[in-house]
Protein backbone atom coordinates (compact mmCIF):
# COMPACT_ATOMS: atom_id res chain seq x y z
CA UNK A 1 0.00 0.00 0.00
CA UNK A 2 1.32 3.42 -0.92
CA UNK A 3 0.56 5.95 1.78
CA UNK A 4 -0.63 9.35 0.58
CA UNK A 5 1.44 11.07 3.30
CA UNK A 6 5.07 10.60 4.42
CA UNK A 7 3.65 8.93 7.56
CA UNK A 8 0.98 6.28 8.10
CA UNK A 9 -2.06 8.33 9.06
CA UNK A 10 -5.27 6.98 10.58
CA UNK A 11 -6.99 7.65 7.24
CA UNK A 12 -4.47 5.70 5.17
CA UNK A 13 -4.31 2.92 7.72
CA UNK A 14 -8.12 2.58 7.76
CA UNK A 15 -8.34 2.59 3.95
CA UNK A 16 -5.71 -0.16 3.79
CA UNK A 17 -7.48 -2.24 6.44
CA UNK A 18 -11.14 -1.67 5.58
CA UNK A 19 -11.07 -0.40 1.99
CA UNK A 20 -13.21 2.60 3.03
CA UNK A 21 -12.78 5.39 5.60
CA UNK A 22 -13.37 4.64 9.29
CA UNK A 23 -14.92 7.39 11.39
CA UNK A 24 -14.97 7.62 15.16
CA UNK A 25 -18.13 8.32 17.10
CA UNK A 26 -17.13 9.52 20.59
CA UNK A 27 -19.22 8.92 23.68
CA UNK A 28 -18.58 10.00 27.26
CA UNK A 29 -20.37 7.66 29.66
CA UNK A 30 -19.66 10.04 32.54
CA UNK A 31 -17.80 7.49 34.65
CA UNK A 32 -15.04 9.91 35.51
CA UNK A 33 -11.56 8.83 36.45
CA UNK A 34 -10.17 6.89 39.44
CA UNK A 35 -7.48 9.51 39.69
CA UNK A 36 -9.65 12.66 39.68
CA UNK A 37 -12.30 13.44 42.25
CA UNK A 38 -15.59 15.10 41.25
CA UNK A 39 -15.20 18.86 41.14
CA UNK A 40 -11.92 18.65 39.21
CA UNK A 41 -9.94 17.76 42.34
CA UNK A 42 -6.59 16.07 41.85
CA UNK A 43 -5.67 14.09 38.77
CA UNK A 44 -2.93 14.58 36.23
CA UNK A 45 -1.79 18.17 36.18
CA UNK A 46 -2.34 18.62 32.41
CA UNK A 47 -5.89 17.21 32.43
CA UNK A 48 -8.78 19.42 31.38
CA UNK A 49 -11.76 19.76 33.72
CA UNK A 50 -13.89 17.67 31.35
CA UNK A 51 -11.29 14.89 31.02
CA UNK A 52 -10.84 15.65 27.30
CA UNK A 53 -14.47 15.22 26.25
CA UNK A 54 -15.04 15.55 22.48
CA UNK A 55 -17.02 18.54 21.16
CA UNK A 56 -19.53 16.28 19.40
CA UNK A 57 -20.69 14.82 22.73
CA UNK A 58 -21.24 18.11 24.52
CA UNK A 59 -24.83 18.62 23.44
CA UNK A 60 -26.22 15.46 25.01
CA UNK A 61 -26.01 13.57 28.28
CA UNK A 62 -27.29 10.09 27.52
CA UNK A 63 -24.81 7.87 25.63
CA UNK A 64 -27.51 6.94 23.08
CA UNK A 65 -28.13 10.63 22.35
CA UNK A 66 -24.41 11.39 22.15
CA UNK A 67 -23.99 8.56 19.65
CA UNK A 68 -26.98 9.78 17.64
CA UNK A 69 -25.45 13.28 17.45
CA UNK A 70 -22.05 11.79 16.62
CA UNK A 71 -23.33 9.66 13.75
CA UNK A 72 -25.31 12.58 12.27
CA UNK A 73 -22.18 14.75 12.54
CA UNK A 74 -20.07 12.13 10.71
CA UNK A 75 -22.64 11.59 7.97
CA UNK A 76 -23.17 15.32 7.37
CA UNK A 77 -19.49 16.14 7.32
CA UNK A 78 -17.96 13.07 5.68
CA UNK A 79 -20.75 10.99 4.15
CA UNK A 80 -20.33 7.22 3.82
CA UNK A 81 -17.79 5.13 5.70
CA UNK A 82 -17.51 2.64 8.53
CA UNK A 83 -17.97 3.61 12.17
CA UNK A 84 -15.99 3.06 15.34
CA UNK A 85 -17.52 3.56 18.78
CA UNK A 86 -15.01 5.49 20.87
CA UNK A 87 -15.53 5.45 24.62
CA UNK A 88 -13.71 8.64 25.29
CA UNK A 89 -13.06 11.25 28.00
CA UNK A 90 -11.70 10.44 31.44
CA UNK A 91 -11.15 6.68 31.99
CA UNK A 92 -13.45 4.41 29.96
CA UNK A 93 -12.75 1.24 31.98
CA UNK A 94 -13.44 2.92 35.34
CA UNK A 95 -16.71 1.06 35.88
CA UNK A 96 -17.94 -2.42 36.64
CA UNK A 97 -18.14 -4.99 33.87
CA UNK A 98 -21.93 -4.89 34.30
CA UNK A 99 -22.01 -1.11 33.72
CA UNK A 100 -19.76 -1.44 30.68
CA UNK A 101 -22.03 -4.10 29.19
CA UNK A 102 -25.20 -2.17 29.99
CA UNK A 103 -23.90 0.96 28.29
CA UNK A 104 -22.04 -0.47 25.30
CA UNK A 105 -24.01 -3.54 24.19
CA UNK A 106 -27.23 -1.64 23.29
CA UNK A 107 -25.15 0.80 21.23
CA UNK A 108 -23.44 -2.07 19.41
CA UNK A 109 -26.81 -3.73 18.80
CA UNK A 110 -28.42 -0.56 17.43
CA UNK A 111 -25.67 0.70 15.16
CA UNK A 112 -23.29 -0.93 12.68
CA UNK A 113 -20.01 -0.32 14.46
CA UNK A 114 -17.10 -2.37 13.11
CA UNK A 115 -14.72 -1.24 15.81
CA UNK A 116 -14.70 -0.27 19.47
CA UNK A 117 -12.05 1.82 21.16
CA UNK A 118 -11.73 2.60 24.88
CA UNK A 119 -9.43 5.25 26.32
CA UNK A 120 -7.99 4.40 29.73
CA UNK A 121 -5.15 4.47 32.22
CA UNK A 122 -2.60 1.65 32.30
CA UNK A 123 -3.57 0.82 35.90
CA UNK A 124 -7.27 0.48 35.16
CA UNK A 125 -7.51 -2.83 33.31
CA UNK A 126 -8.79 -5.49 35.74
CA UNK A 127 -8.97 -9.12 34.52
CA UNK A 128 -12.79 -9.12 34.26
CA UNK A 129 -12.68 -6.06 31.98
CA UNK A 130 -10.04 -7.63 29.77
CA UNK A 131 -12.15 -10.77 29.54
CA UNK A 132 -15.18 -8.73 28.43
CA UNK A 133 -13.10 -6.92 25.81
CA UNK A 134 -11.90 -10.30 24.54
CA UNK A 135 -15.53 -11.40 24.13
CA UNK A 136 -16.36 -8.28 22.13
CA UNK A 137 -13.17 -8.75 20.14
CA UNK A 138 -14.66 -11.96 18.70
CA UNK A 139 -17.01 -9.94 16.50
CA UNK A 140 -15.51 -6.46 16.22
CA UNK A 141 -12.12 -4.81 16.31
CA UNK A 142 -11.39 -3.83 19.92
CA UNK A 143 -8.73 -1.24 20.70
CA UNK A 144 -7.53 0.08 24.05
CA UNK A 145 -6.08 3.57 24.00
CA UNK A 146 -3.53 3.67 26.78
CA UNK A 147 -2.56 7.02 28.24
CA UNK A 148 1.11 6.49 29.05
CA UNK A 149 2.24 10.07 28.23
CA UNK A 150 5.95 9.52 28.92
CA UNK A 151 8.41 6.82 29.94
CA UNK A 152 10.28 9.21 32.24
CA UNK A 153 9.61 8.45 35.92
CA UNK A 154 10.58 11.95 37.07
CA UNK A 155 7.98 13.43 34.71
CA UNK A 156 5.30 10.93 35.71
CA UNK A 157 5.81 12.12 39.29
CA UNK A 158 5.86 15.77 38.32
CA UNK A 159 2.59 15.58 36.39
CA UNK A 160 1.00 13.45 39.12
CA UNK A 161 0.13 10.48 36.93
CA UNK A 162 0.21 8.14 39.94
CA UNK A 163 1.48 5.22 37.91
CA UNK A 164 4.90 4.17 36.73
CA UNK A 165 6.27 3.47 33.27
CA UNK A 166 6.49 -0.19 34.31
CA UNK A 167 2.69 -0.11 34.72
CA UNK A 168 2.30 1.09 31.12
CA UNK A 169 4.54 -1.71 29.87
CA UNK A 170 2.61 -4.23 31.96
CA UNK A 171 -0.70 -3.00 30.47
CA UNK A 172 0.58 -3.44 26.91
CA UNK A 173 1.70 -6.99 27.81
CA UNK A 174 -1.72 -7.84 29.28
CA UNK A 175 -3.51 -6.55 26.18
CA UNK A 176 -1.18 -8.40 23.86
CA UNK A 177 -1.65 -11.65 25.79
CA UNK A 178 -5.42 -11.18 25.45
CA UNK A 179 -5.21 -10.59 21.70
CA UNK A 180 -6.34 -6.96 22.06
CA UNK A 181 -4.84 -4.02 20.23
CA UNK A 182 -3.29 -1.08 22.01
CA UNK A 183 -2.78 2.48 20.86
CA UNK A 184 -0.42 4.36 23.14
CA UNK A 185 -0.91 8.06 23.87
CA UNK A 186 2.24 10.10 24.36
CA UNK A 187 2.50 13.73 25.40
CA UNK A 188 5.53 15.75 24.30
CA UNK A 189 6.80 19.02 25.75
CA UNK A 190 5.97 18.12 29.35
CA UNK A 191 7.65 20.38 31.93
CA UNK A 192 11.20 19.42 32.76
CA UNK A 193 11.67 17.09 29.77
CA UNK A 194 14.59 17.57 27.41
CA UNK A 195 14.51 16.41 23.80
CA UNK A 196 16.76 13.50 24.89
CA UNK A 197 14.02 12.47 27.36
CA UNK A 198 11.41 12.60 24.61
CA UNK A 199 13.46 10.54 22.16
CA UNK A 200 14.24 8.07 24.96
CA UNK A 201 10.49 7.71 25.60
CA UNK A 202 9.90 7.06 21.92
CA UNK A 203 12.60 4.37 21.88
CA UNK A 204 10.97 2.65 24.87
CA UNK A 205 7.51 2.82 23.35
CA UNK A 206 8.39 1.62 19.87
CA UNK A 207 10.07 -1.45 21.40
CA UNK A 208 6.68 -2.55 22.81
CA UNK A 209 4.11 -4.73 21.02
CA UNK A 210 1.69 -1.87 20.33
CA UNK A 211 -0.41 -1.42 17.21
CA UNK A 212 -0.75 2.39 16.96
CA UNK A 213 0.44 5.66 18.48
CA UNK A 214 -1.04 9.05 19.25
CA UNK A 215 1.49 11.87 19.47
CA UNK A 216 0.30 14.95 21.34
CA UNK A 217 2.04 18.28 21.90
CA UNK A 218 1.35 19.76 25.34
CA UNK A 219 -1.37 22.37 25.69
CA UNK A 220 -1.86 24.26 28.94
CA UNK A 221 -5.62 24.06 29.42
CA UNK A 222 -7.44 26.70 31.44
CA UNK A 223 -8.74 25.19 34.68
CA UNK A 224 -6.07 22.46 34.82
CA UNK A 225 -3.59 22.14 37.68
CA UNK A 226 -0.80 22.75 35.20
CA UNK A 227 -2.39 26.06 34.24
CA UNK A 228 -2.14 27.19 37.88
CA UNK A 229 1.47 26.03 38.04
CA UNK A 230 2.25 27.85 34.77
CA UNK A 231 0.52 31.07 35.88
CA UNK A 232 2.40 31.09 39.20
CA UNK A 233 5.79 30.10 37.84
CA UNK A 234 5.74 30.35 34.04
CA UNK A 235 7.80 27.73 32.23
CA UNK A 236 8.47 27.47 28.49
CA UNK A 237 5.79 25.70 26.49
CA UNK A 238 6.72 24.10 23.18
CA UNK A 239 5.52 26.41 20.37
CA UNK A 240 3.62 24.71 17.56
CA UNK A 241 6.37 25.53 15.05
CA UNK A 242 8.90 23.77 17.33
CA UNK A 243 6.50 20.81 17.60
CA UNK A 244 6.46 20.66 13.79
CA UNK A 245 10.25 20.20 13.79
CA UNK A 246 10.18 17.73 16.69
CA UNK A 247 7.36 15.57 15.39
CA UNK A 248 9.16 15.16 12.04
CA UNK A 249 12.17 13.79 13.89
CA UNK A 250 9.95 11.50 15.95
CA UNK A 251 8.13 10.20 12.87
CA UNK A 252 11.43 9.31 11.20
CA UNK A 253 12.19 7.07 14.21
CA UNK A 254 8.81 5.29 14.35
CA UNK A 255 8.57 1.95 12.54
CA UNK A 256 6.68 2.39 9.27
CA UNK A 257 4.03 -0.22 10.10
CA UNK A 258 2.71 1.70 13.14
CA UNK A 259 -0.20 3.98 12.27
CA UNK A 260 -0.14 7.43 13.84
CA UNK A 261 -3.70 8.13 14.90
CA UNK A 262 -2.81 11.67 15.92
CA UNK A 263 0.15 14.02 15.39
CA UNK A 264 -1.25 17.34 16.63
CA UNK A 265 -3.20 18.44 19.70
CA UNK A 266 -6.52 20.11 19.11
CA UNK A 267 -8.11 21.29 22.37
CA UNK A 268 -10.52 23.84 23.77
CA UNK A 269 -9.63 26.52 26.33
CA UNK A 270 -5.90 26.48 25.73
CA UNK A 271 -3.76 29.14 27.44
CA UNK A 272 -0.47 28.14 25.78
CA UNK A 273 1.17 27.75 23.39
CA UNK A 274 -0.35 30.39 21.11
CA UNK A 275 -2.16 28.93 18.12
CA UNK A 276 -0.05 29.03 14.95
CA UNK A 277 -1.90 26.46 12.84
CA UNK A 278 -5.33 24.97 12.48
CA UNK A 279 -5.22 21.16 12.48
CA UNK A 280 -5.55 21.14 8.67
CA UNK A 281 -2.79 23.72 8.27
CA UNK A 282 -0.48 21.77 10.56
CA UNK A 283 -0.98 18.52 8.63
CA UNK A 284 -0.40 20.36 5.34
CA UNK A 285 2.77 21.98 6.67
CA UNK A 286 4.05 18.69 8.07
CA UNK A 287 3.52 16.96 4.75
CA UNK A 288 5.13 19.84 2.82
CA UNK A 289 8.21 19.95 5.07
CA UNK A 290 8.71 16.19 5.10
CA UNK A 291 8.39 15.97 1.32
CA UNK A 292 10.80 18.90 0.86
CA UNK A 293 13.40 17.10 3.01
CA UNK A 294 12.58 13.66 1.55
CA UNK A 295 11.86 12.39 5.08
CA UNK A 296 9.44 9.59 5.84
CA UNK A 297 8.23 7.45 8.71
CA UNK A 298 10.64 4.77 9.79
CA UNK A 299 13.65 5.91 7.76
CA UNK A 300 15.86 6.01 10.87
CA UNK A 301 14.68 2.71 12.40
Ligand code: SF4
Nearest residue numbers: 033036043044047090
Ligand atom coordinates in the same frame (compact mmCIF):
# COMPACT_ATOMS: atom_id res chain seq x y z
S1 SF4 B 1 -5.58 12.57 32.19
FE1 SF4 B 1 -6.86 10.75 32.34
S2 SF4 B 1 -6.02 9.65 34.12
FE2 SF4 B 1 -5.30 11.77 34.30
S3 SF4 B 1 -6.83 12.80 35.59
FE3 SF4 B 1 -7.41 13.14 33.43
S4 SF4 B 1 -8.88 11.52 32.97
FE4 SF4 B 1 -7.77 10.90 34.83
